[in-house]
Amino acid sequence: MSAVPRIEFRGVAKAFDTSGRSVDAVRDVNLAVAPGEIVSLVGPSGCGKSTLLNMTAGLFAPTSGNVEYDGLPIAGLNRRVGYMTQSDHLLPWRNVVDNIAAPLQIAGLPRSEIGRRTEALIELVGLGGFARSYPSQLSGGMKKRTALARLLAYDPDTLLMDEPFAALDAQLRLRLQIELRSLCKKIGKTVLFVTHDLDEAVSIGDRVAVFSARPGTIIRSLPVPLPADRDLVRLRYDPDFMSACAALWEIMAPAIVGEDAR
Amino acid sequence: MKIWLWRAVILATILTTWELAAGRLISLFFVSRPTLIAAKFWQILIDGTLLNNMAVTTGEAVSGFVIGGSAGAVIGLLLGRSQQLAETLDPFIVAFYSLPKVALAPMFILWFGIGLQMRVMFTAIIVLFLVFLSTYTGVRNVSRELVTVFRLMGANERHLMRMVIIPSAFTWIFAGLRLSVPYALIGAIVAEILAGNVGLGYLVEHAAAEFDTAGVFAALAGVMMLALALNYSVRLLERWLMPWREVEEQREIAV
Numbered sequence: 001m002s003a004v005p006r007i008e009f010r011g012v013a014k015a016f017d018t019s020g021r022s023v024d025a026v027r028d029v030n031l032a033v034a035p036g037e038i039v040s041l042v043g044p045s046g047c048g049k050s051t052l053l054n055m056t057a058g059l060f061a062p063t064s065g066n067v068e069y070d071g072l073p074i075a076g077l078n079r080r081v082g083y084m085t086q087s088d089h090l091l092p093w094r095n096v097v098d099n100i101a102a103p104l105q106i107a108g109l110p111r112s113e114i115g116r117r118t119e120a121l122i123e124l125v126g127l128g129g130f131a132r133s134y135p136s137q138l139s140g141g142m143k144k145r146t147a148l149a150r151l152l153a154y155d156p157d158t159l160l161m162d163e164p165f166a167a168l169d170a171q172l173r174l175r176l177q178i179e180l181r182s183l184c185k186k187i188g189k190t191v192l193f194v195t196h197d198l199d200e201a202v203s204i205g206d207r208v209a210v211f212s213a214r215p216g217t218i219i220r221s222l223p224v225p226l227p228a229d230r231d232l233v234r235l236r237y238d239p240d241f242m243s244a245c246a247a248l249w250e251i252m253a254p255a256i257v258g259e260d261a262r
Numbered sequence: 263m264k265i266w267l268w269r270a271v272i273l274a275t276i277l278t279t280w281e282l283a284a285g286r287l288i289s290l291f292f293v294s295r296p297t298l299i300a301a302k303f304w305q306i307l308i309d310g311t312l313l314n315n316m317a318v319t320t321g322e323a324v325s326g327f328v329i330g331g332s333a334g335a336v337i338g339l340l341l342g343r344s345q346q347l348a349e350t351l352d353p354f355i356v357a358f359y360s361l362p363k364v365a366l367a368p369m370f371i372l373w374f375g376i377g378l379q380m381r382v383m384f385t386a387i388i389v390l391f392l393v394f395l396s397t398y399t400g401v402r403n404v405s406r407e408l409v410t411v412f413r414l415m416g417a418n419e420r421h422l423m424r425m426v427i428i429p430s431a432f433t434w435i436f437a438g439l440r441l442s443v444p445y446a447l448i449g450a451i452v453a454e455i456l457a458g459n460v461g462l463g464y465l466v467e468h469a470a471a472e473f474d475t476a477g478v479f480a481a482l483a484g485v486m487m488l489a490l491a492l493n494y495s496v497r498l499l500e501r502w503l504m505p506w507r508e509v510e511e512q513r514e515i516a517v
Contacts, residue, residue, distance in 0.1 A: 103415040
């Protein structure tokens with residue numbers, strides 16, 4: 001781990017006012033994410049995992065504590081991060097290539113450069129042949145790939161992913177997990193990955209941070225005992241993978257049962 | 263194909279009933295008769311009366327439509343992006359919106375006289391409100407998440423407008439425009455009936471004043487044709503400007 005973490009939460013708490021009442025979303029969160037590290041965030045629903053992503057993006061500030069990015073407090077929108085959520089937020093009036101081009105146009109790149117880069121990105125995420133399709137003509141997986149390509153187009157150093165693959169079927173999800181992990185390792189992206197799926201948390205993450213129920217705080221931070229270049233297809237029967245998932249289940253079980261009983 | 267057959271049957275039934283009932287069950291004075299109307303229509307078509315007047319009404323409706331539509335879209339975009347301004351102006355907008363625009367006609371006559379200008383402006387004000395309201399709603403409905411995603415990409419207000427807001431609002435602008443077509447015609451025709459010596463509205467009013475029922479119906483047929491043509495033009499424009507919509511209509515639906 002290098003000296004300055006890419007993202008650091010120190011004693012972070014966030015409360016929201018809902019109908020005149022102040023509700024704590026997260027409290028006392030301490031987490032440091034090194035550059036190039038992939039950290040999965042898991043926890044019961046409503047425990048404030050997304051709140052951490054939103055604070056990292058600078059959508060709002062913590063009520064108390066500090067959120068720092070590369071050692072500096074985050075003030076206003078943090079343009080060094082890219083956000084990807086369950087919905088794709090593609091522009092329905094632009095085809096695949098023009099959607100991917102949007103951040104490049106915002107950056108004011110010349111047309112030829114945009115053409116070159118979008119072409120490379122389309123190849124990278126495996127969307128060759130669909131460049132001229134509109135989002136409504138694409139399957140869920142292809143929309144995800146388009147959103148991912150757009151995210152990579154503006155080259156943020158950190159990717160904030162909030163259950164990006166939740167709506168996809170198991171096979172497609174696995175493929176995108178593999179691609180995301182290898183891509184991020186290859187180009188050295190830092191990733192905060194929120195998920196409900198414990199298998200996904202372990203297979204994607206270098207580390208898994210486990211949240212308690214609301215008001216959420218990180219109760220455990222487990223390193224994933226798997227090599228950096230892991231084979232996600234064969235991972236299912238890797239004993240290390242299975243024991244890591246089992247350990248995670250053990251920690252999560254009380255919260256999950258509690259959630260059901262509520 | 264079958265549906266067209268049914269439509270033809272319905273039309274034929276209506277026309278036949280009308281033809282037979284007119285002059286027997288109901289006085290010709292009130293309903294005239296399809297054959298008489300057709301003859302009258304043919305006559306005003308041949309002597310150019312219909313087309314000349316239709317051209318005037320079309321000109322008014324289209325100019326009013328363009329002026330009112332673009333002003334409405336621009337105001338809708340501005341207010342849609344400025345929450346504070348919109349909130350401040352809200353009571354005025356509601357008050358003005360609730361006013362039946364036809365009641366403004368006499369004032370417009372005072373301001374602009376009884377010429378072409380008055381009729382265009384009257385049409386424009388009617389269209390303006392419809393387009394403004396639906397544009398405003400459209401801008402307000404742009405997903406805040408989408409806007410945030412683009413802000414994180416580094417988009418400024420100008421980028422947002424061009425890439426996200428205006429295209430999102432397009433669907434709504436066009437909903438407003440489509441809704442406005444009959445109102446644009448109402449504007450033009452009411453203005454012609456109230457103050458004019460030319461146009462389809464004048465043609466209707468003039469025929470009625472001479473108790474020429476067939477002439478009234480013939481002129482109304484002209485109005486109907488103009489309305490259909492305008493509707494169709496808006497739809498063509500929509501398809502041309504929003505090619506992605508057509509694709510959307512063809513996709514499989516998923517619930």
